[in-house]
Amino acid sequence: xATFKDILGYYRDYRxxxxxxxxxxxxxxxxxxxxxxxxxxxxxxxxxxxLDFPVEWLAKTIANFAxxxxxxxxxxxxxxxxxxxxxxxxxxxxxxxxxxxxxxxALKARRDYSxxxxxxxxxxxxxxxxxxNPGRIASRVSKGVSNHTxxxxxxxxxxxxxxxxxxxxxxxxxxLEWPVSLGLLMSFGLILIFTLRSLHYLIQKEEILDSxxxxxxxxxxxxxxxxxxxxxxxxxxxxxxxxxxxxxxxINVVINRIHRGYVWLITWQTTFVQFCLFxxxxxxxxxxxxxxxxxxxxxxxxxxxxxAYAEITPISQVAEVFARRYASILRFHEFMDVSTGQxxxxxxxxxxxxxxxxxxxxxxxxxxxxxxxxxxLKDINLLIEPCQTIALVGRSGxxxxxxxxxxFRYFSTDTGRILMDGQxxxxxxxxxxxxxxxxxxxxxxxxxxxxxxxxxxANPQADPRDVIRACEIARVDEFITSLPMGYQTIVGERGxxxxxxxxxxxxxxxxxxxxxxxxxxxxxxxxLDYESELEIQQALQEITGTRTMIIIAxxxxxxxxxxxxxxxxxxxxxxxxxxxxxxxxEGLYAHLYSIQADHKYRxxxxx
Numbered sequence: 200x201a202t203f204k205d206i207l208g209y210y211r212d213y214r215x216x217x218x219x220x221x222x223x224x225x226x227x228x229x230x231x232x233x234x235x236x237x238x239x240x241x242x243x244x245x246x247x248x249x250l251d252f253p254v255e256w257l258a259k260t261i262a263n264f265a266x267x268x269x270x271x272x273x274x275x276x277x278x279x280x281x282x283x284x285x286x287x288x289x290x291x292x293x294x295x296x297x298x299x300x301x302x303x304x305a306l307k308a309r310r311d312y313s314x315x316x317x318x319x320x321x322x323x324x325x326x327x328x329x330x331x332n333p334g335r336i337a338s339r340v341s342k343g344v345s346n347h348t349x350x351x352x353x354x355x356x357x358x359x360x361x362x363x364x365x366x367x368x369x370x371x372x373x374x375l376e377w378p379v380s381l382g383l384l385m386s387f388g389l390i391l392i393f394t395l396r397s398l399h400y401l402i403q404k405e406e407i408l409d410s411x412x413x414x415x416x417x418x419x420x421x422x423x424x425x426x427x428x429x430x431x432x433x434x435x436x437x438x439x440x441x442x443x444x445x446x447x448x449x450i451n452v453v454i455n456r457i458h459r460g461y462v463w464l465i466t467w468q469t470t471f472v473q474f475c476l477f478x479x480x481x482x483x484x485x486x487x488x489x490x491x492x493x494x495x496x497x498x499x500x501x502x503x504x505x506x507a508y509a510e511i512t513p514i515s516q517v518a519e520v521f522a523r524r525y526a527s528i529l530r531f532h533e534f535m536d537v538s539t540g541q542x543x544x545x546x547x548x549x550x551x552x553x554x555x556x557x558x559x560x561x562x563x564x565x566x567x568x569x570x571x572x573x574x575x576l577k578d579i580n581l582l583i584e585p586c587q588t589i590a591l592v593g594r595s596g597x598x599x600x601x602x603x604x605x606x607f608r609y610f611s612t613d614t615g616r617i618l619m620d621g622q623x624x625x626x627x628x629x630x631x632x633x634x635x636x637x638x639x640x641x642x643x644x645x646x647x648x649x650x651x652x653x654x655x656x657a658n659p660q661a662d663p664r665d666v667i668r669a670c671e672i673a674r675v676d677e678f679i680t681s682l683p684m685g686y687q688t689i690v691g692e693r694g695x696x697x698x699x700x701x702x703x704x705x706x707x708x709x710x711x712x713x714x715x716x717x718x719x720x721x722x723x724x725x726x727l728d729y730e731s732e733l734e735i736q737q738a739l740q741e742i743t744g745t746r747t748m749i750i751i752a753x754x755x756x757x758x759x760x761x762x763x764x765x766x767x768x769x770x771x772x773x774x775x776x777x778x779x780x781x782x783x784x785e786g787l788y789a790h791l792y793s794i795q796a797d798h799k800y801r802x803x804x805x806x
Contacts, residue, residue, distance in 0.1 A: 200533070201529045201530075201532035201533045201536060202529075205529075205532040205535075205536075206347075206528055206529075206532065209308055209312065209347055209532075210304060210308055210351065212308070212311065213304045213307065213308065216300055216303075216304060217300075217304055217355060219300075220296065220297060220300035220301060220304070220355065221355050221359050221360070223293075223296040223297055223300075224293075224296070224297040224301075224355070224356055224359075224360040225359065225360040225363035225364070227289060227293045227296075227297065227360070228360045228361060228363055228364035228367070229363065229364065229367040230284075230285050230289055231285060231289075231364070232364070232367055232368060232371060232503065232506075233281050233282070233284075233285040234282055234285050234286065235498075235499055235502040235503055235506070236371065236499055236503075237278045237279075237281045237282050237285075238282075238498065238499070238502070239495035239496060239497075239498045239499030239502070240254050240274075240278055240495055240499075241275065241278050241495070242494055242495040242498055243493050243494065243495030243496075244271060244274050244275065244278070244495075246493075246494055246495070248493045248494065248495060249493070250274065254274065254277065254278065257277055258273050258274050258277045261273070261277065297356055297360075298352070298356060301351065301352040301355045301356040302352050304351060304355070305347070305348045305349075305351040305352055306348065308347065308348070308351070309344055309347065309348045312344055312347070312535075313340075313344055315535065316340045316344065316531075316534075316535065319534070319535055319537070319539075320336065320340075322539045323537060323539065324538075324539075325604075325609050325610070326569070327537060332417055332420060332421060333420065333424075334416055334417045334418075334419065334420020334421065334424075335413055335414075335416070335417040335420070336534070337420075338413055338416045338417070338420075339413065339527075339530055339531055339534050340531060340534065342527040342530075342531070343527055343528055343530060343531020343532070343534070344531065346524035346527050346528050346531075347528055347531070349524070350520070350521055350524055350528070353517045353520065353521070354517065354521065357513060357514075357517050358514060358517045358518065358521075361510045361513060361514050362514065364506075364507075364510060365387060365507045365510055368383070368503045368504070368506060368507040369383060369384045369387075369507070371503060372500060372503060372504065375496050375499065375500055376483070376486070376492060376496070376500055378482070379479060379482065379483060379500055379504065382475070382478070382479065382482075383475075383479065383504055383507055383508075386471070386475040387507065387508075387511075389471075390468060390471060390472070390511060393467070394464065394468065394515055394518060395518075397460065397463075397464045398464075398518055398519070398522045400460065401457055401460045401461065401464075401522055402522050402525050402526065404452065404456045404457050404460070405457060405522060405523055405525065405526040406526040406529075407452060408449060408452045408453060408457060408526070409526040409527050409530060411445065411448060411449045411452065412449060413530075414445065415442065415445040415446065415449065418441070418442065418445070419442065422438055422442075424693075461519055464515070464519075465515070468511055468512075468515060469512075472508045472511050475508065476504065476505060476508050479500075479501070479504050480501060483497050483500050483501055484497070553631065554627065554628070554631045554632060554634070554635050555635065555716065556619055556620050556635050556716040556717065557585035557586075557620055557716070558583070558585045558586055558587075558620075558716045558717050558746055558747030559582075559583065559584060559585045559618075559619070559620050559621070559747075560581075560582075560583040560606070560617070560618070560619055560717070560747065561581070561582050561583070561617070561618040561621075562579045562580060562581040562582075562602070562615070562617055563580060563615050563616050563617070563618065564578060564579070564580060564614060564615035564616075565578075565579040565580075565602075565605065565612050565614070565615035565616070565617065566578060566579070566612065566613050566614045566615055567601060567605060567610065567612050567613050568613055569610075574613070574770055575598050575601045575770055576598045576601055576602060576605075576770045577769075577770040577771050578771065579598075579602065579615070579771075579772060580772070581765060581772060581775070583747060583749070583763075584762075585747060586744050586745065586746055586747055587747055587748075587762040587763060588743055588744075588747075588748040588749075588750065588760070588761045588762050588763075589747075589748070589749050589750070589761060589762065589763050589764075589765060590749075590750045590751075590752060590758035590761035590763070590764045590765065591603075591749065591750070591751045591752075591765050591767060592751075592752060592753075592755060592758060592764060592765070592766055592767070592788065592791070593766055593767035593768050593773075593787075593791075594768065594791075597767040597768050597769060597770065598767050598769075598770045599751045599767055600721060600751065602767075603638065603719055603721060603749065603751065605617060606624075606636070606717075606719070606749075607633065607636060607638065608624060608625070608629055608632065608633070611625065619632070634713070635715055635716045635717065636715050636716070636717045636718075636719070637657065637710035637711075637713040637715035637717075637718050637719070638710065638718075638719040638720075638721060639703070639706045639707050639709075639710045639718075639719070639720050639721065639723035640706065640721050640722075640723070641721055641722035641723065643694070643702040643703050643705060643706030644693075644706075645690055645693055645694025645697065645702055645705065647689070647690070647691060647692040647693070648689065648690070649684075649686065649687045649688060649689060649690070650679075650682065650685075650686050650687070650688050650690055650705070651666070651686040651687060653690060653694075653705055653709060654666055654669070654670065654675075654686070654705065654708055654709055654712060655709075655712060656709055656712075657709060657710070657712050657713035658712050658713060658714070661712055665712065666686075666708075666712060669708040669709075669711040669712050670708050672707075672708070672711060672735075672739065672741060672742070673704045673705070673707035673708035673711065673735060674704050674731065674734055674735055675701075675704045675705060675708045678701055678704075700728070700731060703723055704735070706723065707720075707723060707735065711742070715746060716746055716747065717746065717747045717748075717749065718742075718746055718747070718748050718749070719748075719749045719750075719751075720748070720749070720750045720751065720752075721751045722751055722752065722753065723750075732754075732757065736757065754795070755788075755791060755792045755795055756795070758778070759778040760778075761777075761778070762777070763775060763776065763777065764776060764777065764778060764781055764788065766781070766786070766787050766788045768787055773786065773787050774786050774787060774788055
C-alpha cells in the first residue's frame with residue numbers, strides 16, 4: 200500500500216536542491232513582509248511618532264559608519280532602502296532561486312520516473328498483464344507522473360513558502376502586539392485543522408472517483424482496440440450506453456460529493472476569515488484610539504494580518520488541487536510497488552554471456568499450476584533430441600501453450616525441472632538464454648513502425664540479405680510488392696494495415712531472423728489458407744533438421760512429418776510417437792485425427 204512517504208521519495212535524488220530552493224522561496228516570502236513594516240515606520244516618522252528600535256539602530260549604525268548626522272531624511276533613506284531591497288533587488292533574483300529550481304526538480308523527476316515506469320512495465324510478470332489491460336496501465340502511469348510534475352512546483356513554490364510567510368507574520372505581530380498575534384495564529388490553526396479534515400474526507404471520495412475514471416478509460420481503450428468486433432456485432436449503441444452510465448456515475452460523484460464538499464469548505468473559510476479580520480480590526484482600532492499603539496503599528500498590524508488571512512485562499516487552492524491529484528499519485532506508486540516477475544530479463548544494454556545450444560531439451564517430472572491446487576501440467580517427462588521437429592497436439596486447455604511458457608521461463612515449474620543441453624534453464628542468464636529461442640504466436644505482435652523495423656526486431660543489425668532470405672522462406676516477399684513503400688511501409692498500430700495471414704508471415708520471418716537454436720510455432724499458420732500454409736510448410740523444410748523445432752497445432756494434417764508427436768490431455772502426456780505409429784495405436788490422436796478428417800471430407804474446415 201503506497202503512502203505519503205512514497206510521494207516524498209519521488210524527489211529523493213534532488214532533496215538537497217529542493218531544501219535549498221524551498222528555503223530560498225520561503226526567505227523571499229519573509230523579505231516581502233519588510234514592505235508593510237517599513238511603510239508603517241514611515242507613517243510614524245511623518246506623524247512625529249517614535250520609531251522602533253531596529254530602525255533607529257540601523258540608521259545610527261549607518262550614520263556612524265558614513266560620518267553622517269542622524270536626521271529624519273536619513274531615517275526616510277534607510278526605510279526607502281529597505282523597500283528598495285525587498286522589491287527591486289529581489290525581483291530578478293527570486294525567479295532563478297525559486298521558479299527555476301522548482302520546475303527543474305519536477306521535470307527531472309518526471310524524466311527519471313517515466314524511465315522507471317517503462318522499466319517496471321518491462322519487468323512485471325505476465326500474469327499482471329492478464330489482469331490489467333494496456334489502457335489501464337498507461338492511464339495510471341501517465342496520470343501519476345503528470346500529477347507529480349504539476350504538484351511539486353505548487354507545493355514547493357507556494358504552499359510551504361506561504362505557510363512560512365504566515366508564521367513570519369505571526370512572529371512580527373507577536374513582537375508588535377502579542378494578543379493580536381495569538382488570535383491570528385489560533386484562528387489560522389483552526390482553519391487549517393478544519394481544512395485538512397475536510398480534505399481527508401474529500402480525498403477518500405477522489406480515490407473512488409479515480410477508480411471509476413480508470414475503469415471508464417480502460418473500457419474506452421478496449422473499444423478502440425476491438426473496434427472491428429464492436430462494429431461486426433453492431434454493438435455501438437450498447438457500448439455507448441454502458442459508457443454513458445459510467446460517465447453519469449462519475450459526474451454524480453464529482454458534483455454531489457466532491458465539488459459540493461469543496462464549495463462548502465471555501466464558503467466556511469471565507470466567512471470565518473472575514474469574521475476574524477473584522478474582530479482584529481476592531482481590537483487594533485480600540486487600542487490605537489486608547490493611545491496604546493501608534494498609527495504606524497496599526498497600519499502595519501492590519502496590513503500584515505490581512506496578508507496572512509489572504510494566504511488562506513491560495514493555500515487552500517493548492518491543498519485542494521493536491522487532494523484531487525493525491526489518489527492518482529498513490530495509485531501510480533502502488534503500480535511501481537508491484538513485485539517484479541521472475542521472468543524478467545536484463546534491462547542493461549550491454550554484452551551478455553553468449554550461449555549456444557544443440558537444442559536438446561529434457562522436461563523432468565514437471566508439474567505446474569497457475570493457482571494453488573489446480574495443476575495445469577502433471578508429471579511431464581519428455582526428451583527432445585537436438586534438431587528434432589516435435590509437435591504438441593491435444594484438446595484446448597490440455598497444457599500445450601503452458602509447456603512453452605515454462606520453456607521460455609515466463610513461469611517457473613512447481614516441481615521438476617527443464618534442462619537445455621543438460622543445464623537447468625533456471626541457472627542460465629535469462630537474457631542470453633532467450634536470445635537462443637524464438638517463437639511465432641498465433642496472434643503476432645506488430646509494432647507501429649516500418650515493416651523492416653518489425654522484421655529486424657530481434658536482430659536490428661541484420662544483414663539485408665538475411666532479411667530478404669527470411670522473407671522468402673516465410674513468403675513475406677509475396678505481398679511486399681503490394682505495399683506502397685515496400686519494406687519501409689508503416690504497418691500501423693498492432694499491424695492494422697496487414698491482414699492476419701500477412702502478420703503471421705511477418706512473425707515467422709522475424710523469428711527466423713533471430714537465428715534461434717529452438718524455434719517454436721504456436722498455431723503460427725492458423726490464419727493462413729490451406730494453400731499458403733502448405734507453401735510455408737514446404738519452405739520451412741529448408742530449415743528442418745538445422746535446429747530444434749516445436750510446433751503447436753490443431754490442424755493435425757500439418758504435423759504429419761514431425762519426428763515425434765506428443766499428445767497432451769488434461770495436463771498429462773498421453774501418447775508419443777510418429778504420425779503412423781499413433782494412428783495404429785488407435786488412441787486419442789487417432790480419434791482427433793479421424794474427427795478432423797471427417798470434417799474435411801464433408802467440405803468443412805477442420806478448425
